[in-house]
Amino acid sequence: xxxxxxxxxxxxxxxxxxxxxxxxxxxxxxxxxxxxxxxxxxxxxxxxxxxxxxxxxxxxxxxxxxxxxxxxxxxxxxxxxxxxxxxxxxxxxxxxxxxxxxxxxxxxxxxxxxxxxxxxxxxxxxxxxxxxxxxxxxxxxxxxxxxxxxxxxxxxxxxxxxxxxxxxxxxxxxxxxxxxxxxxxxxxxxxxxxxxxxxxxxxxxxxxxxxxxxxxxxxxxxxxxxxxxxxxxxxxxxxxxxxxxxxxxxxxxxx
Numbered sequence: 001x002x003x004x005x006x007x008x009x010x011x012x013x014x015x016x017x018x019x020x021x022x023x024x025x026x027x028x029x030x031x032x033x034x035x036x037x038x039x040x041x042x043x044x045x046x047x048x049x050x051x052x053x054x055x056x057x058x059x060x061x062x063x064x065x066x067x068x069x070x071x072x073x074x075x076x077x078x079x080x081x082x083x084x085x086x087x088x089x090x091x092x093x094x095x096x097x098x099x100x101x102x103x104x105x106x107x108x109x110x111x112x113x114x115x116x117x118x119x120x121x122x123x124x125x126x127x128x129x130x131x132x133x134x135x136x137x138x139x140x141x142x143x144x145x146x147x148x149x150x151x152x153x154x155x156x157x158x159x160x161x162x163x164x165x166x167x168x169x170x171x172x173x174x175x176x177x178x179x180x181x182x183x184x185x186x187x188x189x190x191x192x193x194x195x196x197x198x199x200x201x202x203x204x205x206x207x208x209x210x211x212x213x214x215x216x217x218x219x220x221x222x223x224x225x226x227x228x229x230x231x232x233x234x235x236x237x238x239x240x241x242x243x244x245x246x247x248x249x250x251x252x253x254x255x
Contacts, residue, residue: 001016001017001018001052001056001057001058002016002017002018002057002058002059002060002061002247002250003015003016003017003043003057003059003060003061004017004060004061004063004243004246004247004250005060005061005062005063005064005073005085005246006063006064006109006112006242006243006246007030007062007063007064007065007066007069007070007073008030008065008066008109008131008132009030009065009066009131009132010029010030010131010132010155011027011028011029011030012027012028012029012030012069012073013025013026013027013028013242013243014026014027014028014043014046015240015243015246015247016047016052017247020247020251022240022243022244022247024046024050024052025240025243026046028042030066030069034072035072036072036073036075036076036079036080037076039072039073039076040076040079040080043076054080054081055080055081057081057083058083059083059086059250059254060077060081060083060085060086061085061086061087061088061246061247061249061250062074062085062086062087062088062246063088063108063109063111063112063242063245063246063249064087064088064108065107065108065109070087073085074087086250086253086254088108088111088112088246088249088250089104089108090103090104090106090111091104092111092249092252092253093249093252093253094111094115094248094249094252095115095118095119095143095252096114096115096118096139096143096144096145097144097145098111098144098145099140099144099145099146099147100145100147106145107135109129109131109242110127110129110135110137110145110148111145111245111249112241112242112245112246112248112249113127113129113137113220113241113242113245114127114137114139114145114245115245115248115249116238116241116242116244116245116248117137117139117218117238117241117245118139118143119244119248120238120244121216121218121235121236122143122216123139123140123141123142123143123215124138124139124140124141124211124212124213124214124215124216125138125139125215125216125217125218126138126139126204126207126208126211126215126216126217126218127139127217127218127219127220127241128200128204128217128218128219128220128221128224128234129219129220129221129224129241129242130153130154130219130220130221130222130223130224130227131153131221131222132153132155132156133150133151133152133153133156134150134151134152134153134154134196134200135148135149135150135151136148136149136151136203136204136207138207138211138215139215140211140212141211141212141213146211149203149207151199151203154173154192154193154196154223155173157192157196158170158171158173158188158192161188161192167184168184168188169184169185169188171185171188171189171192172189173189173192173193173223173226174189174193174226175189175193175194175226175230176189176190176193178190179194196227197227197230197231200227200231200233201231201233204217204233204234205233216235216236217233217234217235217236218234218235218236218237218238218241219234219236219237219238220237220238220239220240220241220242221239224237224238224239225237225239
């Protein structure tokens with residue numbers, strides 16, 4: 001058994017691979033104040049709930065955009081599993097060149113998405129990830145990571161409106177029945193959900209022109225399925241894309 005850990009700004013996901021297949025995955029909050037011992041308790045409880053023995057883990061890999069959490073999870077793995085985790089970076093071996101001006105400025109999660117997306121769908125490719133930020137990552141026709149777009153995430157946008165405007169409430173992130181809202185909640189839902197959808201469709205069309213060819217558009221992240229149901233421009237939804245990318249890069253570098 002091997003574990004792949006995706007540490008994001010809001011949530012972290014632990015994926016269990018066995019015989020090169022993703023068997024289980026668990027999600028937890030990315031709390032900077034959690035110790036390595038507390039992380040171990042959480043990990044063991046996940047495994048115990050699935051009748052699995054965490055001590056049988058023989059390999060580990062981390063993709064992280066939160067340096068403090070990288071350190072905590074690394075300490076946990078070294079202390080309790082007695083193995084050295086592999087940490088993904090722009091220096092890791094992967095089957096693509098990184099054409100960013102500073103390759104080390106690209107989030108590891110974006111590289112993992114690109115590797116997994118290219119492996120399954122080829123290139124050119126546009127990967128749309130709905131997380132704390134909504135990101136577009138582009139793989140060009142040569143199969144290289146060209147760069148992308150970063151915009152505010154749906155939850156981030158809704159949270160900012162609620163915090164910054166005294167009379168605007170927290171809302172559920174769903175599409176309202178009509179574009180024209182008949183109350184404050186519907187008006188906010190319309191602005192955030194339909195506004196994001198229109199932005200996404202416009203961005204996809206422009207990115208396709210700039211990339212050239214016939215790039216497929218793949219969506220991942222928490223709200224990817226909901227958004228994909230309202231547009232014909234997303235070709236496929238891959239909820240576990242990042243975990244598969246982490247595992248592929250891990251395998252490339254394991255030797």
